[in-house]
Amino acid sequence: MLSPTRARATLLAVGATVAALLVGSLTATVSQAADQESCRPDGLYETPGVAVPYCSVYDSEGREKMGADHPRRVIGYFTNWRTGKDGTPAYLASDIPWDKVTHLNYAFAHVDGANKLSVGSDGPDNASTGMTWPGVAGAEMDPALPYKGHFNLLTKFKKKYPNVKTMVSVGGWAETGGYFDDSGKRVNSGGFYSMATNADGSVNQSGINTFADSTVAFIKKYGFNGVDIDYEYPTTMKDAGNPLDWTLSNARRAGLVKSYAALMKTLREKLDRASAADGTHYLLSVAAPSSGYLLRGMETFQVQKYLDYVNIMSYDLHGAWNEYVGPNAALFDDGKDAELAQASVYSTSQYGGTGYLNTDWAYHYFRGSMPSGRINIGLPYYTRGFKNVQGGTDGLWGKAATTDCPAGAGLTKCGDGAVGIDNLWHDLDTSGKEAPAGSNPMWHAKNLEKGVVGDYVTDYGFPANTQLTGTYVRKYDTTLVAPWLWNAQKRVFLSTEDEQSVKAKADYVVDKGIGGTMIWELAGDYGWNAAKGQYEPGSTLTSTMYDTFKSAKPYGAKRSTIDLPTKALDIDVSFDQFPLGDSNYPISPKLKITNNTAATLPGGTEFQFDYATSAPANAKDQSGFGTTIVRSDHTAANNIGGLKGDHNRVSLKLPSWQSLAPGASVQVDFVYYLPTSTPSNWTVTFGGTSYALAADLARGTTVVQPGTGTTPSPDPTTSTPPGPGGACAATAWSASSEYGAGATVSHGSHEWKAKWWTKGETPGSTGEWGTWEDRGAC
Numbered sequence: 001m002l003s004p005t006r007a008r009a010t011l012l013a014v015g016a017t018v019a020a021l022l023v024g025s026l027t028a029t030v031s032q033a034a035d036q037e038s039c040r041p042d043g044l045y046e047t048p049g050v051a052v053p054y055c056s057v058y059d060s061e062g063r064e065k066m067g068a069d070h071p072r073r074v075i076g077y078f079t080n081w082r083t084g085k086d087g088t089p090a091y092l093a094s095d096i097p098w099d100k101v102t103h104l105n106y107a108f109a110h111v112d113g114a115n116k117l118s119v120g121s122d123g124p125d126n127a128s129t130g131m132t133w134p135g136v137a138g139a140e141m142d143p144a145l146p147y148k149g150h151f152n153l154l155t156k157f158k159k160k161y162p163n164v165k166t167m168v169s170v171g172g173w174a175e176t177g178g179y180f181d182d183s184g185k186r187v188n189s190g191g192f193y194s195m196a197t198n199a200d201g202s203v204n205q206s207g208i209n210t211f212a213d214s215t216v217a218f219i220k221k222y223g224f225n226g227v228d229i230d231y232e233y234p235t236t237m238k239d240a241g242n243p244l245d246w247t248l249s250n251a252r253r254a255g256l257v258k259s260y261a262a263l264m265k266t267l268r269e270k271l272d273r274a275s276a277a278d279g280t281h282y283l284l285s286v287a288a289p290s291s292g293y294l295l296r297g298m299e300t301f302q303v304q305k306y307l308d309y310v311n312i313m314s315y316d317l318h319g320a321w322n323e324y325v326g327p328n329a330a331l332f333d334d335g336k337d338a339e340l341a342q343a344s345v346y347s348t349s350q351y352g353g354t355g356y357l358n359t360d361w362a363y364h365y366f367r368g369s370m371p372s373g374r375i376n377i378g379l380p381y382y383t384r385g386f387k388n389v390q391g392g393t394d395g396l397w398g399k400a401a402t403t404d405c406p407a408g409a410g411l412t413k414c415g416d417g418a419v420g421i422d423n424l425w426h427d428l429d430t431s432g433k434e435a436p437a438g439s440n441p442m443w444h445a446k447n448l449e450k451g452v453v454g455d456y457v458t459d460y461g462f463p464a465n466t467q468l469t470g471t472y473v474r475k476y477d478t479t480l481v482a483p484w485l486w487n488a489q490k491r492v493f494l495s496t497e498d499e500q501s502v503k504a505k506a507d508y509v510v511d512k513g514i515g516g517t518m519i520w521e522l523a524g525d526y527g528w529n530a531a532k533g534q535y536e537p538g539s540t541l542t543s544t545m546y547d548t549f550k551s552a553k554p555y556g557a558k559r560s561t562i563d564l565p566t567k568a569l570d571i572d573v574s575f576d577q578f579p580l581g582d583s584n585y586p587i588s589p590k591l592k593i594t595n596n597t598a599a600t601l602p603g604g605t606e607f608q609f610d611y612a613t614s615a616p617a618n619a620k621d622q623s624g625f626g627t628t629i630v631r632s633d634h635t636a637a638n639n640i641g642g643l644k645g646d647h648n649r650v651s652l653k654l655p656s657w658q659s660l661a662p663g664a665s666v667q668v669d670f671v672y673y674l675p676t677s678t679p680s681n682w683t684v685t686f687g688g689t690s691y692a693l694a695a696d697l698a699r700g701t702t703v704v705q706p707g708t709g710t711t712p713s714p715d716p717t718t719s720t721p722p723g724p725g726g727a728c729a730a731t732a733w734s735a736s737s738e739y740g741a742g743a744t745v746s747h748g749s750h751e752w753k754a755k756w757w758t759k760g761e762t763p764g765s766t767g768e769w770g771t772w773e774d775r776g777a778c
Helices: 004-013 018-037 149-160 191-196 205-222 243-252 256-278 292-296 338-342 359-367 442-450 455-460 499-512 540-549
Strands: 073-079 103-111 165-171 226-230 283-289 309-313 375-380 384-386 402-404 413-415 473-477 482-487 492-495 516-520 526-529 534-537 567-569 571-576 590-595 606-612 628-632 647-653 665-671 680-686 689-693 744-747 750-754 772-777
Touching: 073 540, 103 149, 103 191, 103 226, 165 205, 165 283, 191 205, 191 243, 191 256, 205 226, 205 256, 226 256, 243 256, 256 283, 309 359, 309 516, 359 375, 359 499, 359 606, 375 499, 442 482, 442 526, 442 534, 482 499, 499 516, 499 540, 516 540, 526 540
Parallel strands: 073 103, 073 516, 103 165, 165 226, 226 283, 283 309, 309 375, 375 516, 567 689
Antiparallel strands: 384 492, 402 413, 473 482, 482 492, 526 534, 571 590, 590 665, 606 647, 606 680, 628 647, 680 689, 744 750, 750 772
């Protein structure tokens, strides 16, 4: 089949000469690229030389097209293991509320030992591609498809609900650093860790290319609309992610963030090329952590520009991995979080009283670098819980007794997690014992609340005559937006979600212009079976979101809240050289500014940018660039009940004596105190004119050279200081020369003295703690 570009070119060429054909083809290509650019989401990376068909998925404002009654996303994770073959209740594609969701993430595929995306070997026991469910209504296979299993059913239902997009999700907690083979045994292959990062910490581009190529082939073969990467976690923090992966992750952690960026860039570019070839835009998303601890080790989450959207795992914020009892997925902070209080977060002035274990904080972290519409907040359809809880208010912010952690947990002491009837969806530890976590589907939690023992408990190993001990009383905190069940007799605390909390979170999504919600996992939702007098798997919570969203206004499609210049300069900015792991506090990267224009930026050139209010408005530099906060959208002393705005705006300037020549770079020692994603909405101002930066990838900007067309050029006689050396007596500094401690040079009309041996470090670029001591003007 001809592509739209080739087809149009052929029509233009009918009866024309070869020369006219070439002109027509070029015109068509340019026109198509321009039209598609009008649909590109704000801030989304464009693969060079590829006319990506953005308009197949996005409208002219860069908003995703999901159907008239779906202005916001409802993304449900659909898992491959709830097949019913083990005797527990099945949850199949026929159980999904297809009219209520917009996207389905199939969990999970994995990275196999050959660095390829895989769901295992084909066969009748493969739930993804080979399994069948004879006699189950709605689970009949589509005989026209060459595969069976969940993939057959997903494709079958997509024909009836064409607005629903499906994504294959790769990784997850158990399959980030390995995978489960056909027998169900975990193979410690290395997964994402070794596929993307070599043992010495360098980028494994060969492995990345193999994986990305296999991803494109996989989604085409099985009819997916894109890929969701659930890599847990590419962070420099020690002992992060699954303890089974620590020997791999810890050894590579200095290179994980860089490799993660290389992986996502490669996926984006290969998906874009496939999109152009197929005439439909393939989506790329990630499941991102919400933990401030993990995000501190992910630098500025440099991958967001490659993603259509990010799904925040804004749950597992409290659990039995420690003794501090709190909500699984609070929307806001209340200033009383026991874990944060113990760590002196509220009382340490640099934090600004900011509590960071809540959904609102995590949303604002990503809002610093993305439009609100390219962000989705996560909701858990499962509980977390503790037993033997002491103190707190009905258990909230109390403590569970400390106990030995489950085998394989990698920790020494854990909180006393709920077990038995309060832990229905439990995992087994590496010794085969029940891992205490208080994990239940919400339908089971609702039965506990009503004092009902469902008839399904025998499927989970409980006797038919099981009786409940004590009463599970529903509690709710309006500041946190968090419900829980409290059993005073058993001292059990189970953090839940229900219609009230989900409605409040859906209202928050609408009010903030957020793209939507992500659900882990659909099988936990509930419905009331009046005939049996019990709750069972249903769609109550998902319907609550759908009903709230269906008449909502369109989501926020612009990243900046201020008007930015439409002319942009090719000036690159990056935050890198972050200290490793726990050494990265205060967070102290190098801000590198590189002038890729043909003009010299004069001393006094001002840069401004936004960073997220997830970090307090107290960022500074230690390099003499005069960093100041010129605006903060959140001015409260804390974030109780939520952050009030999105951005802190920063101004910094090249020192008056320092210019930045074409091709030259300057480094600034930067400091801030809580994590923020990549600063955005940059402007550069000199010669009386302000420009945007091309690297921001903002919609509606044109890259120019200063001094061309109507763009004014700076006056070098008034704005550019004397060149290196000037009239100084000391020898001019040279980037290629070596200098020992005590050596003096001249640079930028100043004299400089080396504190220790150095080579290639520009005087004045690293602040008062750098190599060069400024001895004054000369």
